[in-house]
Amino acid sequence: MxxxxxxxxxxxxxxxxxxxxxxxxxxxxxxxxxxxxxxxxxxxxxxxxxxxxxxxxxxxxxxxxxxxxxxxxxxxxxxxxxxxxxxxxxxxxxxxxxxxxxxxxxxxxxMGEPAFEWDAIPLDYAMDTAAMPVSWEMLANPSAVNVGNPHVVFFVPDCEAVPLDRLGPEIEHDPLFPERINVNVADVRDGAINLRVWERGAGLTRACGTGACATAVAALKRGLVTSPVTVNLPGGALTIEWSEGSTIVMEGPxxxxxxxxxxxxxxx
Known part of the structure; x- marks a missing residue:
């Protein structure tokens, strides 16, 4: 055929x-x-x-x-x-x-509304998903967001300095995440977000739309940026809009x- x-x-x-x-x-x-x-x-x-x-x-x-x-x-x-x-x-x-x-x-x-409840991510046990009390080496206290698929977001001084090719698969397969997890590392500069993503089941990619959505939502909840926000990925930029109680809107090429x-x- x-x-x-x-x-x-x-x-x-x-x-x-x-x-x-x-x-x-x-x-x-x-x-x-x-x-x-x-x-x-x-x-x-x-x-x-x-x-x-x-x-x-x-x-x-x-x-x-x-x-x-x-x-x-x-x-x-x-x-x-x-x-x-x-x-x-x-x-x-x-x-x-x-x-x-x-x-x-x-x-x-x-993209619909994000979910923040621990069992909607899902996590293996209950915890605060806004600043999770967990760490992997230099990556600590992430946010967890489900935007149709599960994401964990780490805010760091320099996302390029994180060995994501090594830590990404370790976090993806951690027992804390029963359905595995997409791993985002981000820094905020001049009101925009710089982002790298280890995608569950795919590894490092040039861009991740749901990762950009999850990271923007986490940054907005922490008051690090304002909406709409530009998310810069290795492959280019996306624009994400979101406010509490509303759906996420993503725009890009x-x-x-x-x-x-x-x-x-x-x-x-």
């Missing part, structure tokens, strides 16, 4: 997008998702996105990390899908229903890289 795909990226965070809204595809296993994501023997991506029909929204977006694990949300992929779809849409994800709209420079996405097709049986 020959299957078409679109390769897109948001600030360098790249995706394979498969559209099963009209043409039905075989069931996508973790093994097939990981094989397609492999950068040496597959198409290569940080996340694979599968679009399906939905009874709850205009369509459904499923998200698979490069290790094949299925996750709840992806902000950069949401902008890419908005650009591909070409018009405003309500989209069902495992993290909730989001609203996305293409813009002249990319897309604007309403997305780009189509190329289109192609593959034989499903080669990766099944």
């Amino acid at each position: 020959r299957v078409p795909f679109i390769k897109m990226h948001g600030l360098g965070n790249d995706f394979i997008i498969l559209d099963a809204r009209e043409a039905q595809l075989p069931d996508l296993s973790e093994q097939t998702a990981a094989a397609l994501a492999n950068r040496r023997t597959g198409i290569g991506c940080d996340q694979l996105i599968l679009l399906e029909t939905s009874d709850a929204a205009d369509f459904r977006m499923r998200i698979f990390n490069s290790d094949g694990s299925e996750v709840e949300a992806c902000g950069n992929a949401s902008r890419a899908v908005a650009l591909m779809h070409g018009e405003r849409a309500c989209v069902e994800t495992d993290g909730g229903i989001i609203t996305l709209s293409p813009t002249n420079s990319g897309a604007r996405v309403d 997305a780009t189509e890289a190329f289109r192609g097709s593959f034989e499903w049986a080669d990766y099944a």
Whole structure:
């Protein structure tokens, strides 16, 4: 079975997008998702996105990390899908229903309301998620936020000085986080946030939309910045708007890289 795909990226965070809204595809296993994501023997991506029909929204977006694990949300992929779809849409994800709209420079996405309760992150036991009484070497007292998927946010003097390639996987797999965790390290300078992210199931990426949302929310709650705030990632900048009791709105670019097709049986 020959299957078409679109390769897109948001600030360098790249995706394979498969559209099963009209043409039905075989069931996508973790093994097939990981094989397609492999950068040496597959198409290569940080996340694979599968679009399906939905009874709850205009369509459904499923998200698979490069290790094949299925996750709840992806902000950069949401902008890419908005650009591909070409018009405003309500989209069902495992993290909730989001609203996305293409813009002249990319897309604007309403990511829904953040959650802060310890069991909504989730954590293994109850604690204050605004300043958690935990640490890993120089990383201490993070905030935890669920923005459709779980994030822990550390504010540091210089995010570039943190050995995130080493500490990221250690924190991601800590028993404190029963569903694993996305790890964000950030510093605040001149009213903007500089951010690096270790993504659960994908590792270090050029950008993470949900990480930018979670970090902006944590910084706003601590009074470190004002909304809207610019979040600078290695791949570029996003703008995040949020206030207490409201939804998170993310705006930024997305780009189509190329289109192609593959034989499903080669990766099944």
